[in-house]
Amino acid sequence: MAINISNNKFRIPLFICVISSPILLGFLITRFAVNVPFWDEWFTPGDLFNKIHSSGHISFPDLIAQHNESRKVFPKLLFLAIASLTHWDTRYQMAIIFLMACLISINLFYIARETIDSQNISTKSDRKGIRLLIFMALANLLVFSPAQHDNWLWGIQIVVFAPILCLTTGILLWYSKFKIGWKVLLSAVLSVVSTFSYANGLLCWFLFPLTMVLLGHWKLLKGRVNLIAFWIVSCVSSLILYFWNYVKPPDVPGLFEALFHPLKALNYFFAFLGSSLAGGNLLIASIVGFLVVLLSGLLGIFFLARWENEGLRYRAAGWSTLLVYSLISAIVTTSGRVGFGVEQALVSRYTTFSVYSIIGLLGLITIASNEIQTGENRAVILPYWPHKLSLKQIARCSSSLLAVALVIVHLSVQSIYINAMDLMYRDRLYSKVCLTYADFVEDRCITQSLANILSVFRRNLKATRALGILKQEDFAQNAQIINAQKTASSSYSYGWIDAVKPMSGDDLVASGWATLENPGRAADTVLLSYQDDKGEPRIFTVAPVKFDRPDVSNVKQNSAYTRSGWAVQFSRKSLPSRKVEIKAWAYDIKTKHSYPLNGVHTLN
Numbered sequence: 189m190a191i192n193i194s195n196n197k198f199r200i201p202l203f204i205c206v207i208s209s210p211i212l213l214g215f216l217i218t219r220f221a222v223n224v225p226f227w228d229e230w231f232t233p234g235d236l237f238n239k240i241h242s243s244g245h246i247s248f249p250d251l252i253a254q255h256n257e258s259r260k261v262f263p264k265l266l267f268l269a270i271a272s273l274t275h276w277d278t279r280y281q282m283a284i285i286f287l288m289a290c291l292i293s294i295n296l297f298y299i300a301r302e303t304i305d306s307q308n309i310s311t312k313s314d315r316k317g318i319r320l321l322i323f324m325a326l327a328n329l330l331v332f333s334p335a336q337h338d339n340w341l342w343g344i345q346i347v348v349f350a351p352i353l354c355l356t357t358g359i360l361l362w363y364s365k366f367k368i369g370w371k372v373l374l375s376a377v378l379s380v381v382s383t384f385s386y387a388n389g390l391l392c393w394f395l396f397p398l399t400m401v402l403l404g405h406w407k408l409l410k411g412r413v414n415l416i417a418f419w420i421v422s423c424v425s426s427l428i429l430y431f432w433n434y435v436k437p438p439d440v441p442g443l444f445e446a447l448f449h450p451l452k453a454l455n456y457f458f459a460f461l462g463s464s465l466a467g468g469n470l471l472i473a474s475i476v477g478f479l480v481v482l483l484s485g486l487l488g489i490f491f492l493a494r495w496e497n498e499g500l501r502y503r504a505a506g507w508s509t510l511l512v513y514s515l516i517s518a519i520v521t522t523s524g525r526v527g528f529g530v531e532q533a534l535v536s537r538y539t540t541f542s543v544y545s546i547i548g549l550l551g552l553i554t555i556a557s558n559e560i561q562t563g564e565n566r567a568v569i570l571p572y573w574p575h576k577l578s579l580k581q582i583a584r585c586s587s588s589l590l591a592v593a594l595v596i597v598h599l600s601v602q603s604i605y606i607n608a609m610d611l612m613y614r615d616r617l618y619s620k621v622c623l624t625y626a627d628f629v630e631d632r633c634i635t636q637s638l639a640n641i642l643s644v645f646r647r648n649l650k651a652t653r654a655l656g657i658l659k660q661e662d663f664a665q666n667a668q669i670i671n672a673q674k675t676a677s678s679s680y681s682y683g684w685i686d687a688v689k690p691m692s693g694d695d696l697v698a699s700g701w702a703t704l705e706n707p708g709r710a711a712d713t714v715l716l717s718y719q720d721d722k723g724e725p726r727i728f729t730v731a732p733v734k735f736d737r738p739d740v741s742n743v744k745q746n747s748a749y750t751r752s753g754w755a756v757q758f759s760r761k762s763l764p765s766r767k768v769e770i771k772a773w774a775y776d777i778k779t780k781h782s783y784p785l786n787g788v789h790t791l792n
Contacts, residue, residue: 198318199317199318199321202318202321202322202325203321205321205325206321206324206325206328207328209325209328209329209331209332209333210286210289210290210293210328210332212332213286213289213332213333213334213340214286216334216340216606216609217282217283217286217340217341219613220341220609220610220612220613221279221282221341221613222279222341222613222616222617222619222620223277223278223279223620224278224616224619224620224623224638225276225278225343225623225638226278226342226343226344226616226619226637226638227638227639227640228255228256228344229278229342229343229344230638230639230644230645230648230649231255231639231644231648232255232260232263232264232267232344233264233267233268233271234644234645234648234651234652235250235253235644235648236250236251236264236267236268237271237648237651237652237655237657238647238648238651240651240655241650241651241654241655242651251264251265252384252429254434254435254437256387256437256440257387257436257437257440257524258347258385258386258387259383259384259430260347260384260385260386261384261385262350262381262384262385263344263346263347263350263385263386266284266346267281267343267344267346270284271657272657275656275657275658275659276652276657276658278343279343280343281343281344281346282340282341282342282343284346285339285340285343285345285346285349286340288346288349288350288353289331289332289349291353291357292331292349292352292353292356293324293327293328293331293332295353295356295357295359295360296324296327296331296356296547297320297324298360298363299356299359299360299363299506299507299551300320300323300324300327300551301320302363302506303363303502303503303504303505303506303507303551303555304319304320304323304503304551304554304555304558305317305319305320319554322591323550323551323554326550326591326594326595327547327550329594329595329598330464330543330544330546330547330598331543331547333464333539333543333598333605334602334605334606334608334609335463335464335465335536335539335543335601335605336464336536336537336539336540336543337536337605337608337609337612338535338536338537338612339536339537339539339540340609341609341612341613341616345537345540347385347386348386348537348540348541349540350381350382350385350386350389351382351385351386351388351389351391351392352513352540352541352544354378354379354381354382354385354389354392355378355382355391355392355395355509355510355513356510357378358374358375358378358379358392358395358396358399359399359505359506359509359510360506361374361375361378362375362396362399362400362403362405362505362506363403363506368405368408368409368412368415369412369415371400371405372415372418372419373418375392375396375419376418376419376422376423378392378396379392379393379396379422379423379426380422380426383426383430384426384430388516388517388520388541390426390427390430391513391516391517393423393426393427395509395512395513397419398508398509398512399505399506399509402501402502402504402505402508402509403501403502403505404498404501404502440524440525440527441524441525441526441527441528442527443523443524444523445523445526445527446522446523446526449526452526452530453522453523453526455474455530455533456522456525456526456530456532456533457477457518457519457522457533458473458474458475458476458477458478458480458481459473459474459477459530459533459534460473460477460518460521460522460533460538460542461476461477461480461481461514461515461518461542461545462474462475462476462477462478462479462480462542463477463533463534463535463538463539463542464539464542464543464546465546465594465597465598465601466534466601467600467601467604467605468534468604468608470530470531470533470534473533473534476597480545480546480549481515483549483553484511484515484545484549487549487552487553487556490556491504491508491552491556494559500555500559503555504551504552504555506551507547507548507549507550507551507552507555508548508552509548510544510545510547510548510551511544511545511548511549511552512548513541513544513548514541514542514543514544514545514548515545517541517542518541518542518545521533521538521541536605536608546594550591550594553587553590554587556583557583557584557586557587560583561583561584610751611734614712614732614733614734614751615637615732615734617712617713617732617733617777618637618713618730618731618732618733618734619637619638620777621712621713621715621730621775621777622634622636622637622638622730623638623649623663624662624663624664625663625664625667625715625727625730626638626649626663627663627664627667628664628666628667628726628727628728629727629728629729629730630728630729630758630759630762632729632757632758632759633729633730637732664727667726667727667728668720668724668725668726668727669715669717669724669725669726669727669773669782671779671780671781671782672725672773672781672782672783672784673781673782673783680705681786682702682703682704682705682711682774682783682784682785682786683700683701683702683703683711683714683740683752683772683774683785683786684700684701684785684786684787685698685699685700685770685771685772685785685786685787685788685789686699686700686701686787687699687700687789688770688789688791691757694759694760694761695757695758695759695760696757696758696759696760696791697755697756697757697758698716698731698755698756698758698770698772698789699753699754699755699756700714700753700754700755700772700785700787701737701740701752701753701754702714702733702752702754702772702774702785703740703744703749703752703774704774704776704783705783708746708748708749709748709749710733710748710749710750710751710752711733711752711754711774711775711776711783712733712775712776712777712778713730713731713732713733713754713775713777714730714731714733714754714756714772714773714774714775714785715727715730715731715772715773715775715782716728716729716730716731716756716758716770716771716772716773717770717771717772717773718763718764718768718769718770718771719768719769725771725773728758728762728763729756729758729762730756730775731754731755731756731772732754732755732756733751733752733753733754734751734753734754735751735753735754735755736750736751736753737749737750737751737752737753738750740752740753760791763791767790767791767792768790768791769788769789769790769791770788770789770790770791771784771785771788772784772785772787773785
């Protein structure tokens, strides 16, 4: 059924609500995206670049090699293609992530049109389109939620969107009119892609049969031994290939940690499921996760009691599969990560898995509510309520209240997640400048922002530059402040280097604040320098600019300067063993200009 938004006054504002979430997220990604390979990207695809550089080619074992718990064959191929075409501009990977989210949303729309919008609860045909638009507005709040900020702004995280894109595509496939043979074949292809993209993609091999059983399509497989055998052989072959020479990552806690600490594991499980609506608050995340599990149990009882109703089971199949996907992902993550502590359940990267438990619940609640409204209108007496209520009234009010609560809770935490995106943006700017001066800054600048193993980073950086994947002109040719600019006006101060204080051992910490006069914002980073033998300023480290300095914004009367504080720890060994003067420079990453900060600190 095509949506006609012109026949009802509510359809246009609802349609705007549906598209507002992706539009807002697209703006946020555009605003905060920084083109810099970050951490795990120096391993995948970084190791592949080194292999190409050293041997001239890559082999299948290179593609299927483990990265943490995953075998990212298909993402690796995609990363190689993007890097060769764009000089490894990671913003293209972020654009693909956004496109994948849009495809997931489209899949949900067609699944909802087949299941939610097909229920006849009103003789007014325009009610169907309204119901579908309301559902999609709520679903898109979660699909495009900034709560997933780690994944939106990190190109390698294509891998976490691949399984759910494959799963929703497969669910839609099973609702389609395709012949059973094509459904089995294409589902197997989607399962392979999912499996060799990310670890929890293995679930597709078991969730697609669940969808088939709930839809009642298992009857079509009677006598089709060839299709059953094909699925089993494909599944077993994929599992064998996946676990062949599998090695548990050394820095990952044991799988039995949850058994030794059951209460801790339960808390982690609930927090994992509720993290997307918690704004980083562990208690709220645990409460939301508990409500998700409670509602899942109640809905499970409701649908199991009506198992013989094939139409109801058909409509609930897809949303049940999504819910089970999130619940199993939560169980698996809990077993493998609870050893890191309960707070680790709030990591933004996991919300791409957990939001689909709420989306699955939204679909099931809508279907259950509509089912009740089409049934017998029995009266119910509630405790402490003076009037009788009908089941239809209770169903309608309950689903409406849950929808309103979801919107309120979601909107109340968005500023927290957008602020987190801004902090990520500033960290990525720091990483980019560290990469620009990678040949000259101290190693700590690299290890804190680009890779946790310095030797791997140096090796793969050399390979990418030799292959021309990263352009040489993007790297500083020497450590001197080339584009040093004088103060634009005598009345403007770009900032200060407030202090250089000794820490433990040979370490020191420098701090201050830094701004840019035009266009009137906090500096992107701060460069620290000393005078070389020729009296020229020579860069030795980079400081991130990301700390709140309300005093600066108050004096300058500009809120854009609030996050203008900077601090960096460095070693005295990175400086000459003589008397040196430390200077600091506000750096503009777009113009590559540096502006001197006030204050000079002398180290003996």
